[in-house]
Amino acid sequence: MRTIVIGAGFTGVQLARKLLANHHRVVLIDSDAERVRDVGSQLDCAVVHSQGNSLEVLEKAGIASADALVAVAQSDEVNMIACSLADAVYPKVLKIARVRNHVYCNDVDHAARNYAEAFSGTRRPPFGIDRLINPDFEVAAAISRAIVHGAVGGVVELGQGYGIVTVTLGAKSPLNGTPLWRLSSVPGWHFLVAHVETAAGAVLPGGETVLSPGDRLGVLAKEDELSAVAALCDAGPFSTGNGRMAIVGAGSVGSVLVAQHLAGAWADERIPKAARRFEVAVVDESVSRCRAMVERFREVRVFCGDATDETLVREEGLDHFDVVVAASENYERNLVTAAYLKSAGVKKAIALTATSSVARMAMRLGVDVAVPLRGTVVDSIMSHLRGHNVKSVHTVCNGAFEIVECQVAKGSKSVGKALRDVGLPAGAGLVLLLHGADGVSCVPRGDTVMAEGSTVVLIVAAGNNDAVRMVAG
């Protein structure tokens, strides 16, 4: 695939790096000369020094033959105009734009919902943007996913009720000291371990891998079995909602989180809505933000003050909350807030961090889940750029592995072979046959046959796209 990326900031470069690893041909465009020089020496791709919102520049960068245009420049307007311009001449190119301003996003959302007919078929979406990425929405969604599944860890939802949940092995777990091939002898355990993160690093487990306390496991399980997994791993209490959640930071991510929560966006149909409703409280230091919050959401309790202030924590009982999400714009502060409240007695603490490397540090401080802002944005852009057969991509183990959901392609070498004969490259594994030829989903075994058109879930080392291409073509 050929992809043009406008904006060589952190997100643009990360994205280019991933795309290059996936054998895309990438052209980066940035208006900052120094940045262009810098990035040009780091990455094996063309870097153009120019404004992105010019059709001439885009044509020079090869938009005519490109498959996708990703606009992640600093300015929303540049991103939107670049897509809009390119769309007027090259409507076939897939356009993805990062738009931070909520008003623009809501406008597009409103148009798409209320004028669905006008924007369907051959008619192009507003501004010609096929996928609009708002960092706040993406991050809030990632946090929501973590909360819904009891804040045990990040949960990757795979459909058909399956998910891969990340849990930390407790000291009392019966799994400790057992090699993986003997795990089925542990009473009640019939789950697949997808990935293991030890102090030494993240690995795709083999039969000889031995688990020890403190390891973080990625376990494939049905969603209704998640609490059984947590119990066997001794991962601490597993609440399914109906508790109290405090969101520290009434900024954009905080308000999107509240909105998502109140709208029941993450409600699971099988569990009664009332049972999973969190009672939400918001803490922020700014009076005007607090006021805006309380005026916008009537069900939310808002406290004005510093969440790490002992008096406030005691008076408002923050230490007895079930979940605390530190989601302010000050990412370093989020770490401190989440770690402090966790030590004060909060059951689960979640922190929004800037990057994956800080997220790793957060875990060491006792934070249960750290959601990296930039990583989440890159992930969600990547999930739209994997070709038709790739349905979704999630990053786990702080970026060490990717969980890829894809369809077995027509001309793929793997079609018709049993799994053991396919010969997936090293550093890749097939986790789940999500939608087999017979319509049944199952955890695959050696003799499972790969049928054309069936959906499978792979786990691969980050950047290693060979396995995915072998299956999805």
Added chain:
Amino acid sequence: MVNVLVRSLSTVMGLVGTSFLLPVFVAYWYGEWRALTAFVVPMAASWLLAGFFWLRRRGKLRVGGVENAFVIVGSVWIVVSLFGAIPLYACGAFSGFIDALFESVSGFTTTGASVLSDVESLPHCINFWRCQTHWLGGMGVIALAVALIPILGVGGYRLVQAETSGPEKGKLTARISDTAKILWTIYVVLTLIQTCLLHFAGMGWFDAVCHAFSTLGTGGFSTRNASLASFANPAVEWICTAFMLLASVNFGLYYLLVLGKWSEIRDNTELRGFVLVVLAAIGGATVLEASSWATVSDTARAVAFQVASVISTTGFMSQDYLTWKPASQLIVLSLFLIGGCSGSTAGGIKVIRWSVLSKQLRNDILRLLHPHGVFTLRINGIPGKGEVSSFVASFIFVYFALVFVTAFIGACSGLDLFTAFTASLSMVGNVGPAFGSLGPTANYGGLSPALKLWYCFAMLAGRLEVYTLLILVGSSLRRKNDA
């Protein structure tokens, strides 16, 4: 200023004078020639006056400053009340002009307290006019003038605002004359519906029109001595109960209903409070009174009628509530303090003010429990209305100050304590009947002239929500000092 004042006064007087055409028609129909002249002469005079000032200076009327608007509205109401008393006095049914004035003020302010013990002997046209003053005063003579007369369009917004009740005065439409037209249209339509219903329930057309005027204006004058009790007709009582309640709801809500904005009606804070109070009062009093009546449906009808009559500040009577149990009397008395909704034809403190205060109370308690908490006050689902609660608090202070002064003056002129207090609540709240010696079967005829004059002031002050008359008095005192 004087020029603007005179022109607006003459315009509104011309309009009210023109409305004499209705009682003139009634007088002609029933052949009441003496009463007919009592209407025709002031009508002609008002036309001459309005015509003179209109010819002298044409063009749009510019109200000018905010204070002017209050002065104009206050003066208009005083002058219109005086003007409306002329035919009452001229027909000879009243013993003096002060009695006629009391009746007229009581009519325009939709109080419905009468000085007469025998209204059945009055000419038909006089009874018609008494009920018509309710109807004109209910929705507001200035709103009617702004709706009908284009020269009041400029600055009319301020005038109508000073006349409308409630702490928050919204605009239904961009232009105030359109708003006034819409409100008056709704008012006329409701009146026509009630007239027809009353007629089909067995009333004559004359009585049906008079009682519809009286109900929709939430006034309380009747063409019978025993008020609605004299009809002894359950259907009539139910119809009046329904329309008294309808008239004490904000008329803007009917416009929303026509526009189909259901969610806004559902979220209306005041309507919720009103429905709650009405249901609670009816339920409570029905349970208390159930033992003294033959059937539950009789009890419910009598109680619902009386609750509607008092909370809408109408003051119709189907039962003498002084014969009820003390606890149920107390429920009725508490409704004197509440009143109808803002933007309706009802008087009183208004439900919205109590809603605001109760929400403020809730926030204050929450603030005690959560020292770091941030709270907001919502009215109709709209947040950030915190400052309204301080306006409301000061209004209630002024309101009760007026009530106590009025009660004091009543006590000075020989009323007993309870009568003086409840009569004062009744006058300022524009209800009509009170408790004690001024109960629903009594009348205000025996009071001293000075007390009647003060009650006139209290009724006008209550109708214009105190501030307008306070500003009028303050402004004229200041002018005097300047001069």
